[in-house]
Amino acid sequence: MSKKKDKKEKKAGKRMTKKELAKMLQDFFHAKQGEILSLKYIFEALKLTTHPLKMLCMDILSEMKEDDYITETEKHRYRLNTHGIEMTGVFQRKSNGKNSFLPDDGGEPIFIAERNSSHAMNNDRVRIAFYAKRRGKGAEGEVIEILQRANDTIVGTLEVNKGYAFLLTENRTLANDVFIPKDKLKGGKSGDKAVVKIVEWPERAKNPIGQVIDILGKAGENTAEMHAILAEYGLPYVYPASVEKAADRIPAEIPAEEIARREDFRDVTTFTIDPKDAKDFDDALSIRQLKNGLWEVGVHIADVTHYVPEGGIIDKEAEKRATSVYLVDRTIPMLPERLCNFICSLRPDEEKLAYSVIFNLNENAEVVDSRVVHTVIKSNRRFTYEEAQQVIETGQGDYKDEILQLNKLAKLLREKRFVAGAINFDRYEVKFEIDEKGKPVSVYFKISKDANKLIEEFMLLANRTVAERIGIVPKGKKPKVFPYRIHDLPDPDKLDNLAQFIARFGYKLRTTGSKADVSKSINHLLDDIQGKKEENLIETVSIRAMQKARYSTHNIGHYGLAFEYYTHFTSPIRRYPDMIVHRLLTKYLDQHGRTVSEKKYEALCGHCSEMEQVAANAERSSIKYKQVEFMTERLGQVYDGVISGVTEWGLYVELNENKCEGMVPIRDLDDDYYEFDEKNYCLRGRRTNRTYSLGDAITIRVARANLEKKQLDFALVD
Incomplete structure (x- = not known):
């Protein structure tokens, strides 16, 4: 080793001024431009071996971050900020x-x-x-x-005066109402819900100028409000007539030569299990015992892509929508009704084309063999979840032997999943009973029971099997491009925050170790809180610590399900990614087809993930609207609840009885000056030291209900 180099190493290992180390760090970041550098890597590369040098380095990194010289992408991981002017x-x-x-x-x-x-x-x-x-x-x-421009349309309520009009916006992103010239009203009157396109926003003008492009109906009318929610999220609320016409031309009869090309399951016991209000039956299950004692279980999925050619008018519309949207009182389907509720839907006593994953399982629910094939089926019976649940609970009813055997296998599959480290979020859903005018008359909770879990388990198995069929390739071979459903590990900082938060309720959480260790610890926590008053709250905070699942051609596995390979294959009537999967699967399995463009399909995955999020937001918005509408008739009533959110502008409270959420504005906490403690999720009174914390039980009175803003205000009851 040269003396010069030896000296330099000693200097790095021994003493160094702040100025010298700062210069070294700057040069190092510039040399590694574009890379994300971990603290450990910086210490090793610059040979900062002593504790004082490491502390000095962290001080300098902190200052560099403050000066926007570097960005901390996640805890102790840094990147040079290369942005220019x-x-x-x-x-x-x-x-x-x-x-x-x-x-x-x-x-x-x-x-x-x-x-x-x-x-x-x-x-x-x-x-x-x-x-x-x-x-x-x-x-x-x-x-x-x-x-x-992202979206130049905006939704609101018209206020029409003598010479001009305004659109009053409830949109939280726009501080100003939109000015509408009288000749651009399209017949709109005061109190109408309207969609308005912004045509210009003059430099010195306070208000943008717009023109009405659609009148949705009177504010407060159910359909007008539901369409307004869809329009607000840029979602379609009508189906293009040209696409409907194209669907009407598709013949429903199945030609004999098509049946001859497929595996025939018409004589095998097959049924569907779906929600009671469903019309689009995506999936059916068949079961029979084979001579060797194994159980053959068929997961049969509507063969949508047989009827919808790629690049055609129906396909383009489906791609744009990417998903069906489920609002409180209606479904906005991805495909025209003739396809989703009639031709493709696996209705009882009708011959249907399916794309199926056929499993041979032993008594321990181990998959001995599986195949993916195009089939023709005929469902013997359509069960609602409630009917199937009754069979499971009583052991009596149609096809009881088949349902009980499927349930037994599903329970074993589920058990194995949790042993492997899958996370068990068993959330209930809030649902409304709605009258014929769309008015909410009561609230109930939808809880996942054995019948739901039976279907879920076989759908997961089919999705996983399809992903493995394409994703697992012999060593040295590259897997073909394919859309996976991926789910990343939880954010480490959020996990730490969760551990600190639950500690005050007396629970512990493991935040380091293997994937399985952490997920087992999360499951343990979810078991411990069952039935406790803090259950819903801790589940909510736990879900916030998780990443969102999404679609990508780059497979990193699905953390929440503990699967290395997972995709969406089982709902092509209502999800576009499943249609993509069906097409690619056919191409790769039938013709050993060449792989497709990664760039094209990654962009499609991104679009589908985005639309899934938009649809979920619209769905939440419709629930929020119905909650406010439901509580409008209960002004002045007193309820017990729990603090479900704490912000600098007030407390969010979820009511125990019906899970409606409202806010106690900070201005109404007038007994003290309250400060927001973000780290401990609480508001603290400066004088009295009184605290309101996330998870606290609280009694409120319903003070105000604003349907326009979908907002409930509560007042504290001492």
């Missing part, structure tokens, strides 16, 4: 004027004051210029160009 990204508008800009490179959000927003709308793609950073303050910028 200008950046491109997405603009996010807030009605309080605290707008922000999310850079394309995934760095920290940048504050954009309203005066510097150039009237950019929510989710517009923009270019911004940076302002010089002030010490100790966040980065700030100004929009200099709007590159692409």
Whole structure:
């Protein structure tokens, strides 16, 4: 080793001034531009072996972060901030004027004051210029160009005056109402719900100018409000007539030559189990005992892609929608009704085309053999979940032997999943009984029972088997491009926060160790809280610690299910990714087809993940609307609840009786000046030291119900 190098090593290992180390760190980050560097790697690469040097390094990294020189992408992982004077990204508008800009490179959000927003709308793609950073303050910028409008339509209620009109917006992203010239009203009257397109926003004008493109109906009318929710999320509320016509031309009869090409399951006992209000039966199960004592279980899925050619008018519409949307009182289907409720739906006593995964299982529910084949089936019976549950509980009823055997196998499959480290979130769903006018008359909770779990287990098995068929390849071979359903490990920081939060209720959580160790610890926690008053709350906080599942061609496995390979194959009537999976599976299995473009399919996966999220938000919005509508008739009534959220503007409270959530605004906590303690999820009174914490039991009175804003206000009852 050269003396010069030896000296340098000694210097790094021994003493070094702050200035010298800061220079070394700067050079190091520039040499590794674009890479994410862990603290451990920095210590090793710069040979910072002593405790004082490591502490000094952390101080300097902290200052570099403060000066926006580097970004901490996650705990103790850093990257050089290479942004110059200008950046491109997405603009996010807030009605309080605290707008922000999310850079394309995934760095920290940048504050954009309203005066510097150039009237950019929510989710517009923009270019911004940076302002010089002030010490100790966040980065700030100004929009200099709007590159692409995200959505130039907005939903609200019309207020029509003599010479002009306004659209009053309940949208939380726009602080100003939209001005509408009289000749652009499209016949709209005061009190109408309308969709308005923003045509311009003059530089000095306070209000954008718009024109009405659709009248949805009177505010407060059920259909108008449901359509308004769909329009607000950019979702379609009508089906294009041209697509409906194309579906009407599809023949329902199955030609004899098509049946001859398929495996025939028409004489095997087969049935569907679905919610009582379902019309689109995606999946059916068949079961029979083989001569060798094994059980043959068929998971039969509607063969949608047989009827919907790729790139055709129906397919393009389905791709755009990417999913069916389930609002409280209606389904907005991905496919035209003729296909989803009639031709493709696996209705009883009708011959149907299916794409099936056939399993041979032994008495221990071990898969001895499986195959994926195109089939023709004929369902013997349509069960609702309640009917199938009755058979399981009483041992009596139609096809009792088959249902009881399937249930036995499903329970063994489920057990194995949890041993492997799957996470058991058994959430209940809040549902409304609705009258013919769409008015909510009562609330009930939908709980997952054995009949639901039976179906779930075989769908999971089919999805996993299909993913493994394509994903597992001989050593040295590259798997073909395929959409997987992936789920990443929980965020370590969020897991730590969860562990701290549950400690105050007396629970423990393991946050380090193998995947299985952590998930077993989470399951243990979920078992411990069963039936306790904090159950729903801790489940909610636990779910927040989890990542969201999504679609991708890059498989990283599914953490929550503890599967290394997983996809969506079992719901092609209502999910576009399943249609993609059916097509690629056919291509790869039948023709040993060449792989497809990764770039194209990754973009499709991204679109489907995004639309799934939009649909979930619209669904939540419709539930929220019905909750507020339900509580409007209960103003002044007193309820017990639990604090379900704590923010600087007030307390969110979930009522025990019906799970409706409302807010106690901070202005109504007038007995003290309350400070928000984010780390401990609580508000604390400065003078009295009184605290309101997440999970506390609380009694409230229903004070106000605002349907426009889908907002309930509660008042505390001492």
